Amino acid sequence: MTRSSPAESEFTFELQVCQWAEREWPPADSLDADTTAIVARQLGVKRRRWDTIVIEADRDALRQRANFGADALDSDLLDVVRYAPADWEWYRDALPYPGYPWRYVREAVHRASDRGIVETRRGANGRIELRRNWRYPDWVERIVAIENKPDLDASAARNLAPQLERDVALALADEVWVATTATGSTVEPALLEDIPVEAGILTVDAERSTAEVAWNPRTLTVEDPGTRITERPSGGDHDASAARFEYADPEWKTDKRLEIAERAYERGWRAYADTMRPDCRHFELATADGDVLPWCGAKGCHPTAAECSGSCSAWEPEPPTWRQRGWPIEGGPGKAIKRLLDRQRHRERPGLEK
DSSP: OBOOOOOOSHHHHHHHHHHHHHHHOSSSSOOOTTEEEEEEEEEEETTEEEEEEEEEEEHHHHHHHGGGOSSOOOHHHHHHHHHOOSSOEEHHHHSOOOSSOHHHHHHHHHHHHHTTSEEEEEOGGGOEEEEESSOOOOOEEEEEEEEEOSSOOHHHHHHHHHHHHHHHHHTOSSEEEEEEEOOSSOOOHHHHHHSOTTSEEEEEETTTTEEEEEEOOOOOOTTSOEEEEEEOOOOSTTOOOOOEEEEEOHHHHHHHHHHHHHHHHHHOSGGGGGGSOTTBTTEEEEEETTEEEEEETTTTBOOOTTTSSTTOTTOOBOOHHHHTOOTTSTTOHHHHHHHHHHHHHHHTSTTOOO
16 A cells, blocks of 8 residues: 655654665665675664664675574573584583673573584583584664654754763764654755764655765764763853763773664664554555555554554554465454565575565
8 A cells, every 4th residue: 555645743754764774775875795684673772772773784794694594682681692612512611701600601502503503412420511503693783763753843853962972972873863854955054063064964855765875974983992871961151060971981882782683673763563553454565655654543653662552542453354265364454564674684694585
């Protein structure tokens, strides 16, 4: 079904930015033949969540990553697969000291074995031994964080500036961008004044599914220690208090970047259907200017995740007869939509196509 409408919410704008990035990244250049990009949304660390994340990945290494399955590897599993030996070895000798009780490492080894990404056996004296099935590849090249603000006026820029300053200071991502709706006019100097110069500005034309660079970002030094700003002065003529901060060491940043990339690999940006109600009879996937977006037939709009819920006044479950039909909508249109989005996500992950 085809619908033509402008972005009606930040949620819809975010999905359009994700789809554009999946097709066109990077905005002002091109990736080399050995690099590809995967896109995810609503990911980050404890104190910060980014709207859109682009992972630039080595093509061959990304295909090797598929050996470990579609699900993300958490920090404990990453410690297992990255250090699992080629030949049988007691897990305590093979893996680095974790800094916490070994029983938790043993649990992670068993979880990895259950997923088929390492092999285990009982060795001498009943010791748990392991060996790898595949070497975990170095697949992540760069991480790009995008903050989506469709209506970026001077006030929104001032409010957004502290978040971007934290991103720049921590330097967990290689680049930080702000994506806003293209207005056809030049970017106001006030916006450039309030937003850190290290952050790029991307103007997105949702109707044409295009984007242009209004300000180029600086590449951040992700391999150096970062600064985590924990408290900022409130400001004002009489506020002379200093900001409080702590350092983030490069090892922590390296591990955290890989954890973020793993979560992006699993979720992608199409996981919005998991927090909406595609089992509603009014839920559809509609094509708007080349982008596939959720559509509410009852309200005639692209709904947000908060609106599309069981508490919606227009929500109606699919009739049972819809779920009794055979292929291609076995289980009902709602489940078919989820399968479709999942297949599309898999197509962006080389090696997971099947």
